[in-house]
Amino acid sequence: xxxxxxxxxxxxxxxxxxxxxxxxxxxxxxxxxxxxxxxxxxxxxxxxxxxxxxxxxxxxxxxxxxxxxxxxxxxxxxxxxxxxxxxxxxxxxxxxxxxxxxxxxxxxxxxxxxxxxxxxxxxxxxxxxxxxxxxxxxxxxxxxxxxxxxxxxxxxxxxxxxxxxxxxxxxxxxxxxxxxxxxxxxxxxxxxxxxxxxxxxxxxxxxxxxxxxxxxxxx
Amino acid sequence: xxxxxxxxxxxxxxxxxxxxxxxxxxxxxxxxxxxxxxxxxxxxxxxxxxxxxxxxxxxxxxxxxxxxxxxxxxxxxxxxxxxxxxxxxxxxxxxxxxxxxxxxxxxxxxxxxxxxxxxxxxxxxxxxxxxxxxxxxxxxxxxxxxxxxxxxxxxxxxxxxxxxxxxxx
Numbered sequence: 001x002x003x004x005x006x007x008x009x010x011x012x013x014x015x016x017x018x019x020x021x022x023x024x025x026x027x028x029x030x031x032x033x034x035x036x037x038x039x040x041x042x043x044x045x046x047x048x049x050x051x052x053x054x055x056x057x058x059x060x061x062x063x064x065x066x067x068x069x070x071x072x073x074x075x076x077x078x079x080x081x082x083x084x085x086x087x088x089x090x091x092x093x094x095x096x097x098x099x100x101x102x103x104x105x106x107x108x109x110x111x112x113x114x115x116x117x118x119x120x121x122x123x124x125x126x127x128x129x130x131x132x133x134x135x136x137x138x139x140x141x142x143x144x145x146x147x148x149x150x151x152x153x154x155x156x157x158x159x160x161x162x163x164x165x166x167x168x169x170x171x172x173x174x175x176x177x178x179x180x181x182x183x184x185x186x187x188x189x190x191x192x193x194x195x196x197x198x199x200x201x202x203x204x205x206x207x208x209x210x211x212x213x214x215x216x217x218x219x
Numbered sequence: 220x221x222x223x224x225x226x227x228x229x230x231x232x233x234x235x236x237x238x239x240x241x242x243x244x245x246x247x248x249x250x251x252x253x254x255x256x257x258x259x260x261x262x263x264x265x266x267x268x269x270x271x272x273x274x275x276x277x278x279x280x281x282x283x284x285x286x287x288x289x290x291x292x293x294x295x296x297x298x299x300x301x302x303x304x305x306x307x308x309x310x311x312x313x314x315x316x317x318x319x320x321x322x323x324x325x326x327x328x329x330x331x332x333x334x335x336x337x338x339x340x341x342x343x344x345x346x347x348x349x350x351x352x353x354x355x356x357x358x359x360x361x362x363x364x365x366x367x368x369x370x371x372x373x374x375x376x377x378x379x380x381x382x383x384x385x386x387x388x
Binding site: 019020022023024026027028029030031032033036037040073075076077079111113 | 246374
């Protein structure tokens with residue numbers, strides 16, 4: 001089957017989670033070859049192109065949560081490990097900010113193989129830099145978040161408890177405060193929000209950057 | 220290759236003959252339905268192959284280099300071949316049972332490795348030997364199970380047999 005822009009998203013999900021794709025990509029003997037095998041799949045490439053759209057990426061992340069919440073049978077690998085791994089790879093190839101949250105779920109997948117590997121790979125590429133002494137606090141609707149600015153070899157964004165949320169232009173921070181002061185005031189808050197990021201609104205205004213220490217709030 | 224007692228945090232204690240640790244990791248057994256589906260898929264796609272096992276705890280590298288106990292990333296193959304005293308053969312005509320076949324894809328990535336399992340000379344219709352040989356290979360197909368197959372009878376993703384190595388002296 002060929003997957004095109006008119007193909008319903010559900011049909012692509014069905015292919016990604018289907019046994020035929022699972023058979024083909026589990027021929028791979030390493031994580032690198034797994035990702036190479038995925039990129040040969042029509043359904044995968046179509047989903048990567050659609051994941052540039054934020055609501056679609058969010059739907060993919062929610063699919064990761066749904067699948068990874070299902071149990072594994074005792075003594076066996078998680079039944080959706082390959083699909084979860086594929087979705088993480090989709091979000092990564094699409095450079096989606098939802099990868100941070102989804103990789104947290106992939107990392108905790110019980111009896112997983114590909115999914116935790118991809119999640120660990122993502123985390124290893126995320127490196128906190130000097131700018132991490134700036135703490136970001138934002139109120140988005142009913143939810144308040146804090147995080148620290150990060151830079152990695154291939155991305156710049158925000159690190160939240162549980163993982164990186166995304167690039168700076170996707171967020172509308174209310175204000176930036178020095179880390180020490182913020183930690184003393186908000187330490188308890190930090191861990192309450194790590195599971196609430198799935199509720200992130202789909203639209204954000206763009207912030208502006210003033211220097212390496214302070215990212216000026218756009219909101 | 221040496222297998223030692225115990226395990227590391229991420230795998231078994233496996234080392235080359237010279238003592239260098241070989242990073243490895245055991246995968247959990249995939250669900251029975253998934254392995255049954257893999258067997259059905261590959262035996263239907265390549266009807267001449269013979270399914271041997273549906274274990275998914277090791278990969279193609281783990282079969283010859285870790286006695287089917289664990290998975291080893293193909294990126295370590297050069298280290299293992301060198302430190303286990305393997306030498307490269309000039310071509311398929313020189314292989315014997317137990318030698319290794321390395322499969323590369325069109326982009327030069329090592330995709331697969333197998334063990335020569337059988338060699339036999341093709342016969343004419345009247346029963347006289349020809350100059351052609353056939354080679355069967357035993358190999359673990361990623362994590363989809365273990366198969367006996369003609370050397371060229373593999374999924375397209377594996378590419379083509381390109382290198383032959385032996386530990387014979």
